[in-house]
Amino acid sequence: MSRAEVSRMRSPLVPLGTLIGRELRNEKLEKPFLKYGQAALAKKGEDYFLIKPDCLRVPGNPSTSFSVFAIFDGHNGISAAIFAKENLLDNVLSAIPQESSREEWLQALPRALVAGFVKTDIEFQQKGETSGTTVTFVVIDDWTITVASVGDSRCILDTQGGVVSLLTVDHRLEENVEERERVTASGGEVGRLNVYGGNEVGPLRCWPGGLCLSRSIGDTDVGEFIVPIPHVKQVKISNAGGRLIIASDGIWDALSSDMAAKSCRGLPAELAAKLVVKEALRSRGLKDDTTCLVVDIIPCDQPVLPPTPRKKQNMLRSLLFGKKSQSFTNKSTNKLSSVGVVEELFEEGSAMLAERLGKDFPSNTNSGLFRCAVCQVDQAPADGLSVNSGPFFSPASKPWEGPFLCANCRKKKDAMEGKRAGIPTVTS
Numbered sequence: 252m253s254r255a256e257v258s259r260m261r262s263p264l265v266p267l268g269t270l271i272g273r274e275l276r277n278e279k280l281e282k283p284f285l286k287y288g289q290a291a292l293a294k295k296g297e298d299y300f301l302i303k304p305d306c307l308r309v310p311g312n313p314s315t316s317f318s319v320f321a322i323f324d325g326h327n328g329i330s331a332a333i334f335a336k337e338n339l340l341d342n343v344l345s346a347i348p349q350e351s352s353r354e355e356w357l358q359a360l361p362r363a364l365v366a367g368f369v370k371t372d373i374e375f376q377q378k379g380e381t382s383g384t385t386v387t388f389v390v391i392d393d394w395t396i397t398v399a400s401v402g403d404s405r406c407i408l409d410t411q412g413g414v415v416s417l418l419t420v421d422h423r424l425e426e427n428v429e430e431r432e433r434v435t436a437s438g439g440e441v442g443r444l445n446v447y448g449g450n451e452v453g454p455l456r457c458w459p460g461g462l463c464l465s466r467s468i469g470d471t472d473v474g475e476f477i478v479p480i481p482h483v484k485q486v487k488i489s490n491a492g493g494r495l496i497i498a499s500d501g502i503w504d505a506l507s508s509d510m511a512a513k514s515c516r517g518l519p520a521e522l523a524a525k526l527v528v529k530e531a532l533r534s535r536g537l538k539d540d541t542t543c544l545v546v547d548i549i550p551c552d553q554p555v556l557p558p559t560p561r562k563k564q565n566m567l568r569s570l571l572f573g574k575k576s577q578s579f580t581n582k583s584t585n586k587l588s589s590v591g592v593v594e595e596l597f598e599e600g601s602a603m604l605a606e607r608l609g610k611d612f613p614s615n616t617n618s619g620l621f622r623c624a625v626c627q628v629d630q631a632p633a634d635g636l637s638v639n640s641g642p643f644f645s646p647a648s649k650p651w652e653g654p655f656l657c658a659n660c661r662k663k664k665d666a667m668e669g670k671r672a673g674i675p676t677v678t679s
């Protein structure tokens with residue numbers, strides 16, 4: 252072999268090897284690392300949390316890792332909070348089609364969260380216990396953050412631009428007109444507590460049951476219009492990183508999102524979580540269970556989340572948008588994408604299962620059975636509810652526009668929409 256031939260053979264090899272090496276290094280650089288801390292003070296002992304870093308999309312492949320952080324604020328007992336903590340993640344993951352690519356996995360995640368929440372609620376109901384729980388469930392995959400929530404625990408995002416945004420919606424009857432209307436339309440009554448003498452006191456609650464929340468997992472005794480269908484929001488932050496603060500209402504009843512973010516900026520996550528709890532106690536005292544998780548998403552080449560150049564950034568923004576920085580900060584809660592720091596990928600909060608699951612949920616299995624989009628049970632098409640199975644419904648109700656549901660999950664769907672009681676349904 253001549254020297255020229257050797258060099259011809261070699262020359263493509265060397266750059267290829269370099270390229271692969273570079274690619275691997277880049278991938279390593281691109282993946283952020285997470286630092287997190289947790290702090291809590293119990294009053295009733297009904298707050299639970301979940302910290303699960305390094306979950307794997309593909310078993311045995313560490314490059315497919317993602318992390319889960321969640322808070323479960325229980326009420327009327329602790330069993331729903333514990334049940335959700337132990338089962339929700341598995342139920343969500345089982346609703347994501349096997350062998351999805353990373354992009355497909357992230358795209359499937361919002362509706363898998365809906366399916367997982369509803370499945371967990373159905374399973375808990377079958378235990379015949381009466382407690383309930385809020386859930387704020389955060390999945391972090393590289394720079395993409397997906398948050399699903401029911402109830403009034405909250406997750407905020409403090410980006411490096413110094414903008415604080417809310418990634419959850421409060422399902423409190425007092426503060427959510429849409430939810431009040433939905434609960435009333437589904438057969439619930441919304442009002443305040445009536446004390447002796449006919450005086451109404453306290454926050455708006457729904458009756459029967461007297462719950463202040465419109466969505467939760469559990470609460471079997473309250474009424475099916477208290478649905479477990481989560482608000483889901485998916486965002487991608489820039490590789491400058493950001494901080495998440497996930498906390499139960501013990502924090503948020505005392506601190507605004509801005510106050511919580513400001514109280515711990517520039518501090519490591521563990522200390523930050525402690526400070527947020529301390530700050531909430533300082534202003535309100537210990538009136539409720541108070542739990543806080545702080546998660547920093549940090550570029551790999553930086554040891555800590557860099558301090559926020561807040562004033563300068565806000566000044567620049569107010570120049571760009573011609574508004575006072577304060578008003579922009581408030582508005583940005585709803586409109587993240589205009590800043591360019593955070594890309595909004597998905598947001599949906601409807602309580603209608605059909606709207607949340609979509610029609611194209613993969614439902615055919617190899618065996619000729621259909622797979623339920625909620626609980627993943629295989630069932631013969633005739634036993635469940637598919638897009639074209641009109642006869643299951645009263646003529647008055649809208650045709651089902653969602654994916655296949657098994658008989659059990661169909662019952663749940665009808666109950667959540669207030670169709671079970673009073674309205675005669677035609678069955679085949």
Ligand SMILES: [Zn+2]
Nearest residue numbers: 623626657660
């Ligand atoms: Zn099902």
